Amino acid sequence: MSLMTRRELLAVPVAAAACGSHTSERRPNILLAYSDDQSYPHASVLGDPVVRTPAFDRVAREGVLFEHSYTACPSCTPSRSALLTGRPIWRIGEAGVLYGTLPPEYPLFPHLLEDAGYHIGFVGKPWAPGDWRAAGLTRHPLGTEYDARLEPDPPDGIDTRDYAANFEDFLADRPDDAPFFFFFGATEPHRDYEPGIGERSGLDPDKVVVPPYLPDAPEVRSELLDYYCEIEHFDRHLGRMLDTLERMGELDNTLVVVTSDNGMPFSRTKATLYDGGTRMPTAVRWGSRVPGGRRIEDFTSHIDFAPTFLEAAGADPSESHDGRSLLPLLTAGGEGRLEPGRDHVVTAMERHTWCRPDGATYPMRAIRTHDFLYIRNYEPDRWPSGGPEFISSNKAPHGDLDDGPFKDFLLLPETRERFPEAYEASLGKRPAEELYDCRADLHQMKNLADDPAHETVRAELSQRLEEILREGEDPRMDGLDPWQGYAYRQIDGFGATFNRTLDPAEREAARTRSKHAVGHAKSDL
């Protein structure tokens, strides 16, 4: 059956079912603007004194700002897998690791929207990196790609695609009266950055708030400005998309969600379960359907978006989704803490890069409440970052720390001497249990897991986390580790040398395709 035929067949009955007693209402469009590697609170409306995010601020002002919005996993691929399937990473098999695949048994909400008559497409970074076809999926996870329109002369590190212009092409292709779902997957503020671009654009290094887990040095301040500059690029394209929708008269019938996949690419952020890795700047706007100007303190997870979008679209919710729709929070009004059951969130991490012998992961689970963060590290003898010896898929030690000037600076011997606390927090091993009092210790630096005064809280959170994981049938609870066996499906560049699905000759070819192949890499293959 062709797509158009399916759309024609489904459009009328689904629309009727969708509207229920409100048959005159149109189904909403959905715009999901998703930055890559942006931490809370890096938006103006969240109080950051440097970065300028007028478009995000507008969505928050005219809609809802979520103060406790968490990604399911602080790594590109598994974060996006959890978003699309509405499931935590321990319930999606090979979709739960970087460079994994998407097993077709877990329905993806964009496909369900398309089946319900939505026009779907994307620009930029979709579900990635990985091989979505490898397990048998036959449709792109996010529909048709729009990438023909390019930026005239982007700085280094800025994507060559003109996101907002490609969004206009997508809209021009929309069949008459069909609602749309569009995924704006910016590749910013992921590394690389053009060095010094932040300062040159007028951002003030003296005003940067440097969290205590990073060395407060001029080099780091300058690079944080470069990161901010890329957030601003994402925000400008979001602003253009909002303007386009407004001109078309479609803005108020569009459910706009702005968030990120995981935290900033520095240390103790991305690829960790501290707030720097998992807490996301998130705002949602939906015209008069969502009373604006509100801050919600309830805990929400990115696995909640799949059921939210399906409910908003009037499409059949999937029983496969574990998340809970945000529509009650969005449409009811009120602010602060609203639903008593939303008093915590659970996050997880298995494998980010291939940075330990034999593809060993750094397994973690965490529960975050308003007052505490409790992290369980299941293999505390391993290095969280991959450690100083193993040459990772990033072609460097400490593979779970993205390469760049920050990493170079952190690894200088004098940095360790000047900033011992930040160095240890960034690169040291971690005990089996961590407990932080987020009221007194916003940046989660002082581990209280061994503190007798906090023993009751530790035991309570440990038990609560385990109950949630057992109920969710997490293989870790039975001592199983399927993740180490999952392939690292990189097909070009140095990391492909760890791809077990390639034969040795293919791996060698992949290595030579790498721009900076090295012959001395330590490999378990």
Ligand SMILES: [Ca+2]
């Ligand atoms: Ca990312």
